[in-house]
Structures are given as C-alpha cells and as structure tokens.
Amino acid sequence: MILSRRLRASPYEARVIEQGVKAFSLYNKMTLPLVFNDSASDYEHLCNHVQIWDVACERQVEVSGPDALRLVELITPRDISSCEIGQCMYAPLCDEHGGIINDPVILRLADDRFWLSIADSDVLLWVKGIVYGRGFNVRVFEPDVSPLAIQGPKADDLMSDVIGERARDIRFFRFINVEIAGTDVVLARSGWSGQGGFEVYLQDHRKGLDLWDTFWSAGQKYNVRSGGPNVIDRLEKGLKSYGSDMTIDSNPFESGLESFISLNKEAECMSIEALKKVEKSGPEKRLVNLVVDGAALNSPRSEWRVQDANGQVTGIVTSLAWSPSMNANLAFAIINSASADRGTVLSVDTDNDVRKAVVHDSDWKLY
Amino acid sequence: MILSRRLRASPYEARVIEQGVKAFSLYNKMTLPLVFNDSASDYEHLCNHVQIWDVACERQVEVSGPDALRLVELITPRDISSCEIGQCMYAPLCDEHGGIINDPVILRLADDRFWLSIADSDVLLWVKGIVYGRGFNVRVFEPDVSPLAIQGPKADDLMSDVIGERARDIRFFRFINVEIAGTDVVLARSGWSGQGGFEVYLQDHRKGLDLWDTFWSAGQKYNVRSGGPNVIDRLEKGLKSYGSDMTIDSNPFESGLESFISLNKEAECMSIEALKKVEKSGPEKRLVNLVVDGAALNSPRSEWRVQDANGQVTGIVTSLAWSPSMNANLAFAIINSASADRGTVLSVDTDNDVRKAVVHDSDWKLY
Numbered sequence: 001m002i003l004s005r006r007l008r009a010s011p012y013e014a015r016v017i018e019q020g021v022k023a024f025s026l027y028n029k030m031t032l033p034l035v036f037n038d039s040a041s042d043y044e045h046l047c048n049h050v051q052i053w054d055v056a057c058e059r060q061v062e063v064s065g066p067d068a069l070r071l072v073e074l075i076t077p078r079d080i081s082s083c084e085i086g087q088c089m090y091a092p093l094c095d096e097h098g099g100i101i102n103d104p105v106i107l108r109l110a111d112d113r114f115w116l117s118i119a120d121s122d123v124l125l126w127v128k129g130i131v132y133g134r135g136f137n138v139r140v141f142e143p144d145v146s147p148l149a150i151q152g153p154k155a156d157d158l159m160s161d162v163i164g165e166r167a168r169d170i171r172f173f174r175f176i177n178v179e180i181a182g183t184d185v186v187l188a189r190s191g192w193s194g195q196g197g198f199e200v201y202l203q204d205h206r207k208g209l210d211l212w213d214t215f216w217s218a219g220q221k222y223n224v225r226s227g228g229p230n231v232i233d234r235l236e237k238g239l240k241s242y243g244s245d246m247t248i249d250s251n252p253f254e255s256g257l258e259s260f261i262s263l264n265k266e267a268e269c270m271s272i273e274a275l276k277k278v279e280k281s282g283p284e285k286r287l288v289n290l291v292v293d294g295a296a297l298n299s300p301r302s303e304w305r306v307q308d309a310n311g312q313v314t315g316i317v318t319s320l321a322w323s324p325s326m327n328a329n330l331a332f333a334i335i336n337s338a339s340a341d342r343g344t345v346l347s348v349d350t351d352n353d354v355r356k357a358v359v360h361d362s363d364w365k366l367y
Numbered sequence: 368m369i370l371s372r373r374l375r376a377s378p379y380e381a382r383v384i385e386q387g388v389k390a391f392s393l394y395n396k397m398t399l400p401l402v403f404n405d406s407a408s409d410y411e412h413l414c415n416h417v418q419i420w421d422v423a424c425e426r427q428v429e430v431s432g433p434d435a436l437r438l439v440e441l442i443t444p445r446d447i448s449s450c451e452i453g454q455c456m457y458a459p460l461c462d463e464h465g466g467i468i469n470d471p472v473i474l475r476l477a478d479d480r481f482w483l484s485i486a487d488s489d490v491l492l493w494v495k496g497i498v499y500g501r502g503f504n505v506r507v508f509e510p511d512v513s514p515l516a517i518q519g520p521k522a523d524d525l526m527s528d529v530i531g532e533r534a535r536d537i538r539f540f541r542f543i544n545v546e547i548a549g550t551d552v553v554l555a556r557s558g559w560s561g562q563g564g565f566e567v568y569l570q571d572h573r574k575g576l577d578l579w580d581t582f583w584s585a586g587q588k589y590n591v592r593s594g595g596p597n598v599i600d601r602l603e604k605g606l607k608s609y610g611s612d613m614t615i616d617s618n619p620f621e622s623g624l625e626s627f628i629s630l631n632k633e634a635e636c637m638s639i640e641a642l643k644k645v646e647k648s649g650p651e652k653r654l655v656n657l658v659v660d661g662a663a664l665n666s667p668r669s670e671w672r673v674q675d676a677n678g679q680v681t682g683i684v685t686s687l688a689w690s691p692s693m694n695a696n697l698a699f700a701i702i703n704s705a706s707a708d709r710g711t712v713l714s715v716d717t718d719n720d721v722r723k724a725v726v727h728d729s730d731w732k733l734y
Contacts, residue, residue: 001390001393002401004611005667005686023369025373026368026393035369095499121492122488125468127496128462129492129499131496132462133500135500242373243372270499319372
C-alpha cells in the first residue's frame with residue numbers, strides 16, 4: 001500500500017504506527033486503523049477495558065447559514081425539526097429515488113449550523129451540487145475536524161479522570177463543548193461499537209498528538225489500548241457499514257431503517273415521494289441476519305451468492321465474521337423479500353463450498 | 368490493508384495478484400496496482416516494451432438523455448460543443464467558485480451520451496446533486512465499465528496483433544468500438560503514461576480475465592509485463608494527479624490548465640464568472656515544477672513546506688520522485704505566484720533537512 005498525499009494523513013497517524021497497527025482500511029480517502037493484535041483479542045479487550053480509536057476518517061460536512069435546516073431536511077427522510085442544539089441524530093441521506101447516499105450522525109451545533117459526520121461516500125460533493133442547483137443560501141464545506149473515539153466499558157472512568165464527573169452526565173447521542181489537551185473539542189456520547197463510550201471531535205489537526213497523549217496517559221490505569229472498529233463487535237451488535245451492507249441501490253425499508261424516517265414530516269424532502277411508493281409496495285429486497293453453518297469463515301471479498309431451497313439465487317452476503325462467543329459465522333445479506341422471513345433455510349456459496357444458512361432476527365435470536 | 372467489499376474488486380484483480388503486485392494505491396474505492404518490481408525498473412520496462420495496467424478504478428460517470436450536452440457544458444469550463452462522437456477531451460470540472468472537482472477525460476459516445484472517465488473524487492454524487500437541483504432531463508449513473516490500459520512503445524504492435532492493422536489508424540484521443548476476447552469494448556488511444564498506448568474500456572466485468580489473458584498471450588513476443596501508473600514517468604512527463612497536485616481549492620489558472628478552458632464559450636457554465644475574476648486578478652498560487660537538490664528523496668506523505676529566499680513559507684510540495692535518467696529530484700509544488708517564476712531559488716523542508724530547490728519550466732528546462 002502506497003500512501004501518497006492524495007490519501008490524507010490523520011493527525012493521530014504517528015501514534016497509531018507507534019502502537020504497531022497491523023491492518024488498515026481506507027475510508028473517505030484516509031487510513032482507518034482496524035486491527036492491532038487480531039480481531040478476536042482486540043474485541044475481547046474492547047469488551048472489558050477501554051480503547052482509543054483513530055476515526056479521523058469520519059469526515060464532517062458542515063452546513064451553516066440561513067437555509068441550513070431547510071437543506072438538511074431536504075436530504076434526509078428523518079424529521080430533523082425536533083433535533084436540539086447539543087443533540088446527535090442518526091439519519092440516512094436519500095436521493096430522489098430513495099437510494100441511500102450515506103448514513104451519517106447529524107450533530108446540531110446551532111439553530112443554523114450542523115455537522116454531518118459521514119460514512120464512506122463523498123456527501124460534500126452531493127450536497128454542493130444540490131445547493132448550487134437549488135440556489136440555497138448556505139455554506140457547505142469540510143471543516144478541520146478529526147474525531148477520536150474512546151470506546152469500552154471503562155470509557156466513563158477514563159473520561160471522568162480527564163474532564164471531571166460531568167462526563168458521566170452526558171446522555172446518549174448528546175454532546176458538550178469542552179477543552180481537552182488545551183484545545184476546544186466537541187464531546188459526544190456515541191461511537192461505532194456496541195460497548196459504549198465517546199467520540200471526541202478535535203477541531204485543530206495540529207493538536208492531534210496532544211489529544212491522543214492525554215487519553216493515553218490517563219488510560220494507563222484502565223489498561224488502555226489502541227483499537228478500531230471491530231468486525232466481530234459490529235456483526236454481533238448489528239452495526240451496518242455503508243458501502244458494504246447498503247449502497248445507493250438500497251433504500252431505508254430494505255435496510256431496516258424504517259424507524260429512522262418519517263414519511264409524514266412537514267419539511268420538503270427530496271426522497272419522500274419515492275419512499276412512499278416503496279412503503280406501499282414493500283421493499284423487493286431486505287438486509288437480513290444470517291447464521292452460516294460450519295467452520296470459521298473470513299469476511300468475503302467477492303460476491304458470495306445466497307440461494308433459496310429451490311437453488312435459485314436470492315441475494316448476496318454483504319459482511320461476515322466468526323463470533324467466538326456465539327461459536328458461529330454471523331453474516332449480513334441482502335436477499336429477496338420472499339426469502340427474508342426469520343427461520344428461512346438458505347444456502348451460501350463461499351467460493352470453496354456451499355453451506356446451509358438460516359435467517360435470524362436482528363438480535364441473532366430465531367424466535 | 369483489509370480489502371472488504373466496501374473497497375470494490377477489479378475484474379482483473381486475480382491476474383494482478385498472480386503477477387506478484389508489490390504495491391497498491393486506493394482510488395475511487397478500488398485498488399490501483401502501482402508497483403510490480405520497483406518504480407525504476409518498472410519504468411525502464413515501460414519505456415522499452417509494453418505493459419498491461421489494471422486501471423478499472425478509473426470509473427465512468429455516464430450522462431445520457433436530452434440534456435446531456437447541456438449538463439456537461441455546465442460543469443466544465445472547456446468548450447465541449449465541438450467534441451465529435453468518437454473523440455476524447457481532457458476537461459477540468461469546476462464548481463461555482465472555480466474550484467476543480469475532478470479532471471476527467473470525456474468520451475462522446477453519441478450526441479446525447481457521454482462518459483466522464485474520472486480521477487479520484489466522487490463526480491457521480493456531485494453531478495446527481497446538480498441534476499436534481501436544476502431538474503435536468505438526463506440519466507446519470509456508473510455503468511459496468513472497467514478500463515484496462517496497454518502502455519509502452521510496443522503497444523501498437525501488440526494491439527495490431529489482437530485487432531488488426533486498423534489499431535494503428537486510431538488517432539490520439541480518438542476511440543473505436545471493437546470486439547476483443549468475445550466482448551464489446553471501447554478502444555481509445557490514450558492512457559496515463561508518457562509512453563503512448565491505448566485504454567480498453569471493458570463493458571462487462573465478467574469478461575475481465577478473458578480480456579487480460581488475450582493481451583497477455585499476444586504480448587509474450589513483446590516482453591509484456593504487468594504495470595501501473597509510474598511515479599517517475601508522471602513527474603518527468605508532467606502528469607498531474609488530482610487530489611495531490613490539484614484539489615477543490617485549486618483553479619485551472621493556478622494548475623496550468625488555461626489551454627483546456629474557454630471563458631467565452633457559448634453554453635451556460637457554472638464556473639465561468641468565478642474564473643473570469645481569477646483571470647483578471649491572476650491566480651494567487653501556481654503549480655510549478657521544482658528540482659530539489661541532493662540525494663534521492665521519497666514522495667512526501669506530510670506537508671513539506673517550500674520557503675522563499677527570505678525564509679517565508681510560500682507553499683508546499685505536492686508530488687516528488689527521483690529521476691534516474693535526469694539524476695535529480697523532480698517535484699511539483701503549489702506556491703505563491705510571486706515565487707513561481709522560472710529560475711527562482713527556493714528551499715524545501717523535507718522533515719529531515721532543508722534543501723535548495725529551483726523553479727523549472729514544465730518540461731524541466733530552465734530557459
């Protein structure tokens with residue numbers, strides 16, 4: 001892997017390399033550290049202690065100005081009007097066909113100022129195009145913001161040591177403004193793991209190493225380690241990844257995001273008409289949880305086909321991990337709605353063999 | 368590097384791995400094979416023989432429908448009205464502030480049908496936003512197209528063996544429709560090297576290995592090898608890379624692309640007003656060629672600052688390679704216009720030392 005300047009450096013990169021990162025992914029044209037020992041032992045540590053994650057690749061798209069709320073309402077079918085200053089909302093962004101462009105967490109910084117904390121697609125360009133085409137009075141840009149995540153059951157203890165007991169009072173998906181390591185940050189109770197914790201939105205990339213070192217030093221008594229989004233954790237907890245589990249060809253009904261949209265919201269929204277049609281007819285495909293029989297599999301690089309009982313191709317596997325605690329291959333798959341009921345017995349072609357697979361509930365229970 | 372399904376596979380990936388690729392980059396969320404032996408020996412081979420490059424990451428944005436030409440004219444300051452069917456045009460895409468969004472090669476497939484063969488930024492989303500906002504009657508999508516490049520001085524011989532002597536008649540930046548390996552391809556005389564050759568636009572990813580194997584077999588008598596865009600070649604020949612040498616913060620005047628824009632073009636164009644202002648005032652910065660003194664340097668990952676004779680920071684190095692044939696470090700740098708005249712003596716801080724650097728002409732001559 002050659003890291004040219006085109007693939008932008010994270011302000012935490014030097015520390016991540018010092019910590020011996022074993023595997024990166026690339027995300028929004030930046031490195032995303034994923035593995036430090038191996039996925040299983042990284043995960044066990046995450047479930048028991050606290051980790052620092054370089055998630056600077058979660059870029060922010062800042063929307064500010066008189067038409068900011070109007071623009072945000074236009075691009076997401078979620079009702080944002082009730083979002084308070086200091087609140088985060090998970091919100092799929094959808095185009096005029098109902099296709100998912102991204103699934104950011106939206107932070108409301110002021111009445112007329114939002115950050116879209118994005119997954120891996122260039123929301124900035126899409127929004128710029130809409131703003132130009134509609135002539136909205138709003139500024140859209142990527143600010144100098146680089147999130148650092150503090151995740152795991154000891155995250156509250158660590159954060160309290162750094163900023164005081166008020167850390168414990170931050171509610172889920174709420175944020176405060178605070179100074180850490182001599183620099184102003186936005187501190188939210190959020191993060192892309194099932195183990196709880198915080199995301200720290202650094203607003204000056206030159207302070208990245210100071211911020212990392214502050215948490216690293218304070219974390220020594222909590223057995224802190226470097227970590228990253230963990231594939232076992234995300235499969236067990238049902239965290240979907242944009243680009244793998246949903247794409248521009250998916251819609252919120254197919255992807256199980258019905259509870260995050262409001263088709264009757266008052267504000268103008270570009271995807272509502274298309275989504276009402278999907279609601280009426282029902283989605284053709286659905287993103288489901290599959291347990292795949294047999295020995296541990298690696299996450300697929302190619303398209304592993306899913307077949308129904310008649311041997312007809314009904315979909316593809318989108319993500320997979322072996323869960324040591326559940327002793328099973330957990331997968332997400334996009335399949336035809338006719339094959340998507342829980343308990344349906346299917347098969348998966350892994351390129352090496354064909355295995356039985358059963359549709360499970362989103363919490364991995366059958367019933 | 369973990370290659371999940373989010374980072375899409377090229378249809379040529381299996382062959383590239385068999386050929387022992389040593390280094391990839393990531394480009395438009397796909398792998399881009401860069402190095403097979405080392406940059407210097409790959410380059411020497413490229414200059415003397417013929418290479419097959421997996422450039423499937425050059426994604427196409429297809430624009431088709433009644434408003435196709437109107438849309439393409441809107442997003443580029445180049446005059447596209449004269450572009451013939453079967454012709455390619457290099458055209459910077461610019462936003463309403465004159466900032467460069469991408470610098471694709473545009474292929475005109477029909478009166479009302481274009482491909483934008485893009486560099487590394489998500490043009491599809493930007494164009495989708497504009498089309499929605501303006502209500503244009505046009506379809507914009509990413510077709511199943513995966514370019515394969517045949518580059519080097521023996522490319523004509525190889526292509527003639529595959530499709531006959533008509534290969535030699537294809538003019539520079541022109542294309543024909545032809546069947547190779549049992550599948551319809553678009554065949555253009557183009558490619559991202561200074562050594563000449565072709566780009567083969569595969570239109571069915573399932574035929575990727577057949578296409579590769581056809582050229583591989585026919586190329587044996589020409590000492591064919593796998594290759595990729597070569598950093599020495601591109602520095603020597605002045606090929607700029609979007610994302611490194613120009614960004615959304617650059618404009619065509621700063622980036623030396625004046626000859627590819629027409630501020631008096633007749634069609635509506637979103638960047639013309641902003642670019643007329645830049646033309647009038649002159650660009651504040653300029654992308655220049657720098658020769659950096661001393662022993663061979665690697666391409667920078669961090670921001671290497673360029674200073675003027677007074678020790679003031681005047682810009683940054685954007686790309687660099689050691690040229691064995693010229694026995695010099697060749698660099699591109701974006702610097703203040705006041706320091707950009709040829710012959711200006713500057714210095715570069717490489718993180719390890721400070722070196723003398725001199726501004727050269729775009730062909731690396733001083734005068």
